[in-house]
Amino acid sequence: MIYASRTHSQLAQAVDQLRNLGAVGIKSVVLGSRDQLCVHPKVQEKTAAAEKIKLCNALVKAKRCEFYNNYNRTEAMAQDTAAATADADGIGHICDIEDLVTKLKAKRVCPYFKSRSRAGEADIVFVPYNYLLDGSIRATLSGVTLQGSVVILDEAHNVMKTCEESASVSMETQDLALAIKETDVAAQFLEKSEQDAETRGEVATDLQIQDVLLVKEMLAKLEAAIAKGFPGSASTDKSHCGSAIVPLVEESGVTFDRHQWLTSLMQQIVDLLALLNAMGGKETGKGISAVADVIRAVFAEVNDAEGARQKMAKYFRLFISSSPKNQANVIYNLWCFHPGFAMKALLKCGLRSLILTSGTLKPLASFTTELDIQFHTQFTGKHVIQQNQVNYCLFVHVTYARYSSVFFEVLVRTITKSAENVALLSTFNNRSNPAYLRGLGDSIVDIATCVPDGMLVFFPSYGVMEACTEFWTNSGALQKVMCSARS
Numbered sequence: 001m002i003y004a005s006r007t008h009s010q011l012a013q014a015v016d017q018l019r020n021l022g023a024v025g026i027k028s029v030v031l032g033s034r035d036q037l038c039v040h041p042k043v044q045e046k047t048a049a050a051e052k053i054k055l056c057n058a059l060v061k062a063k064r065c066e067f068y069n070n071y072n073r074t075e076a077m078a079q080d081t082a083a084a085t086a087d088a089d090g091i092g093h094i095c096d097i098e099d100l101v102t103k104l105k106a107k108r109v110c111p112y113f114k115s116r117s118r119a120g121e122a123d124i125v126f127v128p129y130n131y132l133l134d135g136s137i138r139a140t141l142s143g144v145t146l147q148g149s150v151v152i153l154d155e156a157h158n159v160m161k162t163c164e165e166s167a168s169v170s171m172e173t174q175d176l177a178l179a180i181k182e183t184d185v186a187a188q189f190l191e192k193s194e195q196d197a198e199t200r201g202e203v204a205t206d207l208q209i210q211d212v213l214l215v216k217e218m219l220a221k222l223e224a225a226i227a228k229g230f231p232g233s234a235s236t237d238k239s240h241c242g243s244a245i246v247p248l249v250e251e252s253g254v255t256f257d258r259h260q261w262l263t264s265l266m267q268q269i270v271d272l273l274a275l276l277n278a279m280g281g282k283e284t285g286k287g288i289s290a291v292a293d294v295i296r297a298v299f300a301e302v303n304d305a306e307g308a309r310q311k312m313a314k315y316f317r318l319f320i321s322s323s324p325k326n327q328a329n330v331i332y333n334l335w336c337f338h339p340g341f342a343m344k345a346l347l348k349c350g351l352r353s354l355i356l357t358s359g360t361l362k363p364l365a366s367f368t369t370e371l372d373i374q375f376h377t378q379f380t381g382k383h384v385i386q387q388n389q390v391n392y393c394l395f396v397h398v399t400y401a402r403y404s405s406v407f408f409e410v411l412v413r414t415i416t417k418s419a420e421n422v423a424l425l426s427t428f429n430n431r432s433n434p435a436y437l438r439g440l441g442d443s444i445v446d447i448a449t450c451v452p453d454g455m456l457v458f459f460p461s462y463g464v465m466e467a468c469t470e471f472w473t474n475s476g477a478l479q480k481v482m483c484s485a486r487s
């Protein structure tokens, strides 16, 4: 069973609930990214997720990560012992990310790779949505068997956005120029290593100079094709049919038959650059990765070039814009506008069941149309609060007096200012402003004095809720609300 939700904090709650059930013999694991699970100090220093992946891949390939080497050793030992079937790794049958990292870091074993190998034998695997819906991440889940699995997508009202985002990619003209420079750096290194045994010993790679030159030639052709433009692309800030990208890619020599081979060569160059970067080099492979992402997006989920054209025309738009920081830098956005595209790709993996759950999926008809799926079973629970239990209340904001309340049949009211005239503006920059926090707390205290039978207060995130309650505990506002509730 695979249980997916949008964020890791939602997954942590689900793991807690599983633990509370006292389920005996159930083995679970939470999969995360290197952001959450990598314990290598050099990789942790990197801020961008893509940089972490590249450096980790390079270190693993070169056997230069102690945590990975230990993981490999323990896996080999576990296979040789009967203890492998029990809790041989000592991290518990139901473990969350924190357990994994704390316990395995102490043993100097890589939690990232350990969690993936554990997924193969787990009864329940917890993952963020995009691990299932993003084809490039899904391809890395080697330990997880989707064929025949029951997949639960919880908080499913977020699924459509994730589907669209995971299929969309962007590339800038600066990326292309950078990619060409990166091939030069890789070629220079390989040339040097051919002549110098010491340099060759620094990095183990199967990459040949002629492969790198071939990729460079393809990038140069793509750059020329873009410079030449295509019908309707003369100016920027334009939206085009997604299929307009296909001739550009083909002109650079990337055909359907060659795309996998070429993108795997590009990946090898990126791995080499990441390793050189860890040894003090400047290039990271960012440019080549961006171009490779576009090639993969064009040919994903199709069987030939015509299929790519049709898919891009049906589901994608090519939006060309100038970078706000540098007008000369043009951004090519391939945006997917059909959530059903990513969802269908997931279904093709042969799931036994797909279950979507949420408190706010209605209207179901448009939801299923957008996802392009026919659900055999749909279930809508009755509302737990009966109509006669609901009082609608109209709050009237009076500037000098406090709030007064009038019980009314309908309430929809936005309160924009506190009684002290402080703007109740929850923008990111204003959220830690003491005047705003005080004003919001005072407003809730005022409302609590005139609302009978308790209130529900919703926050946009746990972080905001914790910051507010901490402030209100210190200011005394929270105690006043509690007193009002009791009286």
Ligand code: SF4
Pocket (backbone or CB within 6 Å): 034, 037, 038, 039, 040, 043, 055, 056, 057, 059, 060, 065, 066, 067, 068, 110, 111, 112, 113
């Ligand atoms: S193998 Fe594990 S510990 Fe080592 S760099 Fe990769 S994720 Fe980090």
